[in-house]
Amino acid sequence: MVVGDFPIETDTIVIGAGPGGYVAAIRAAQLGQKVTIVEKGSLGGVCLNVGCIPSKALIAASHRYESALHSDDMGIKAENVTVDFTKVQEWKAGVVKKLTSGVEGLLKGNKVEIVRGEAYFVDDHNIRVMDENSAQTYTFKNAIIATGSRPIELPSFKYSKRVIDSTGALSLEEIPNKLIVIGGGYVGTELGTAYANLGSEVTILEGADDILSGFEKQMTALVKRNLKKKNVEIVTKAMAKGVEETENGVKVTFDAKGEEKTIEADYVLVTVGRKPNTDELGLEQVGIKMTDRGVIEVDKQCRTSVNNIFAIGDIVPGPPLAHKASYEGKIAAEAISGHPSEVDYLGIPAVVFSEPELATVGYTEAQAKDEGLDITAAKFPFAANGRALALNNTDGFVKLITRKDDGLVIGAQIAGPSASDMISELGLAIEAGMTAEDIAMTIHAHPTLGEITMEAAEVALGTPIHIVK
Numbered sequence: 392m393v394v395g396d397f398p399i400e401t402d403t404i405v406i407g408a409g410p411g412g413y414v415a416a417i418r419a420a421q422l423g424q425k426v427t428i429v430e431k432g433s434l435g436g437v438c439l440n441v442g443c444i445p446s447k448a449l450i451a452a453s454h455r456y457e458s459a460l461h462s463d464d465m466g467i468k469a470e471n472v473t474v475d476f477t478k479v480q481e482w483k484a485g486v487v488k489k490l491t492s493g494v495e496g497l498l499k500g501n502k503v504e505i506v507r508g509e510a511y512f513v514d515d516h517n518i519r520v521m522d523e524n525s526a527q528t529y530t531f532k533n534a535i536i537a538t539g540s541r542p543i544e545l546p547s548f549k550y551s552k553r554v555i556d557s558t559g560a561l562s563l564e565e566i567p568n569k570l571i572v573i574g575g576g577y578v579g580t581e582l583g584t585a586y587a588n589l590g591s592e593v594t595i596l597e598g599a600d601d602i603l604s605g606f607e608k609q610m611t612a613l614v615k616r617n618l619k620k621k622n623v624e625i626v627t628k629a630m631a632k633g634v635e636e637t638e639n640g641v642k643v644t645f646d647a648k649g650e651e652k653t654i655e656a657d658y659v660l661v662t663v664g665r666k667p668n669t670d671e672l673g674l675e676q677v678g679i680k681m682t683d684r685g686v687i688e689v690d691k692q693c694r695t696s697v698n699n700i701f702a703i704g705d706i707v708p709g710p711p712l713a714h715k716a717s718y719e720g721k722i723a724a725e726a727i728s729g730h731p732s733e734v735d736y737l738g739i740p741a742v743v744f745s746e747p748e749l750a751t752v753g754y755t756e757a758q759a760k761d762e763g764l765d766i767t768a769a770k771f772p773f774a775a776n777g778r779a780l781a782l783n784n785t786d787g788f789v790k791l792i793t794r795k796d797d798g799l800v801i802g803a804q805i806a807g808p809s810a811s812d813m814i815s816e817l818g819l820a821i822e823a824g825m826t827a828e829d830i831a832m833t834i835h836a837h838p839t840l841g842e843i844t845m846e847a848a849e850v851a852l853g854t855p856i857h858i859v860k
């Protein structure tokens with residue numbers, strides 16, 4: 392407790408109102424706790440304000456424009472299609488506003504007290520919340536830290552008007568004529584694709600030997616082919632060295648295959664990873680243990696080394712994804728409320744909203760083989776599916792990884808339109824311990840992309856109908 396300050400008591404304090412924190416707060420309140428959530432920025436965190444949602448809105452708008460321009464195959468020709476980018480941004484901001492006000496309504500509806508300000512640990516039962524004008528101590532029984540992450544800044548690429556991070560790329564006032572993207576991870580690929588669709592000349596500089604590391608080559612090859620059609624240049628094994636700002640743009644120098652090159656653009660988007668927000672929280676005051684990789688060490692209930700303090704989302708090990716943060720939020724809230732809940736990450740999907748979309752859940756073929764598992768990898772192409780043909784969108788496949796002895800589904804990868812939605816069925820199959828036969832015998836509506844999943848299961852069983860064995 393801080394002298395001279397009357398602390399406010401609460402059962403559970405949640406620090407950070409992103410998809411981890413606000414979900415944890417609501418679940419803890421549902422379970423009967425008095426909950427306070429502290430947020431220094433905007434409710435909804437990175438995901439709703441400057442991440443998942445605005446990026447998908449921008450991608451959706453860019454698709455609309457691109458398909459309006461390129462639907463000649465289907466007999467549709469549109470002339471004078473234009474983009475009013477100010478309106479695109481306004482529309483995108485409207486989507487964000489609806490969701491963030493929704494989060495506020497949900498928190499209030501569940502009687503969660505919302506406190507604005509920056510939280511700092513005083514000890515393991517007190518935090519101090521500060522805003523510009525005041526400071527207040529809160530005494531808690533349990534705390535959930537959900538403070539998320541921020542973009543990494545490279546020393547030779549200090550952020551400015553023209554050297555931008557993902558937040559800057561999402562809020563540009565103009566469509567760049569030329570855009571350089573440093574980092575071919577999912578954020579760089581998604582935003583690069585969106586601006587390429589809107590007409591920018593995009594160059595992606597990737598330090599590794601391929602973009603979208605973590606996804607199978609068969610999948611990334613489809614994305615690269617599509618990017619090439621949009622005239623996106625991908626330079627791999629490219630080490631970005633420095634940037635010089637010119638009057639109206641940037642000159643970026645990089646090394647590729649032993650040669651130094653310089654390219655010019657209106658903006659350079661640097662998206663090389665994110666840093667956990669753990670450095671300004673006073674964690675040292677409570678002795679919370681960190682891992683070697685600089686994130687907070689937690690057990691299967693998301694409990695830190697301090698018994699009554701939990702941590703979730705981008706600040707704990709595992710992929711920095713919104714649905715992982717929310718999942719952990721529910722587990723932590725349940726654990727605090729005395730439930731025996733524990734995390735189990737086998738069925739955690741990862742999606743790239745590229746063209747085509749990529750999605751994966753559970754084991755890949757290579758991971759299963761590395762672990763010495765005897766598996767079947769069964770593939771069915773979108774090109775053999777009626778709905779995909781009717782959508783004029785046939786690039787891709789569903790690949791199902793099943794155990795050979797009993798047909799248990801242990802993983803799946805999808806490249807293709809709506810892969811992001813289709814992967815949920817396979818996550819459920821893994822969670823529920825289903826076999827290829829369970830999926831094959833489930834009646835899938837016709838004509839749908841879901842039938843591709845059913846047919847991949849039939850391939851696993853050796854009985855596909857719509858391709859010849």
Ligand SMILES: Cc1cc2nc3c(=O)[nH]c(=O)nc-3n(C[C@H](O)[C@H](O)[C@H](O)COP(=O)(O)OP(=O)(O)OC[C@H]3O[C@@H](n4cnc5c(N)ncnc54)[C@H](O)[C@@H]3O)c2cc1C
Pocket residue numbers: 406407408409410411412429430431432433434435436437438439441442443444446508509510511537538539540557558578668671672703704705706711712713714715716
């Ligand atoms: C461009 C982009 C696109 C993305 N797209 C996807 C996607 O499609 N799918 C997906 O799953 N993930 C996506 N992500 C990742 C996703 O946004 C994060 O994984 C997710 O937001 C993490 O949630 P979180 O609750 O851990 O933290 P955050 O969302 O980062 O929220 C943390 C909150 O804590 C607050 N905070 C920090 N410190 C304090 C403090 N001391 N006191 C009070 N408040 C504090 C912050 O202001 C913030 O609001 C994307 C990210 C980016 C940048």
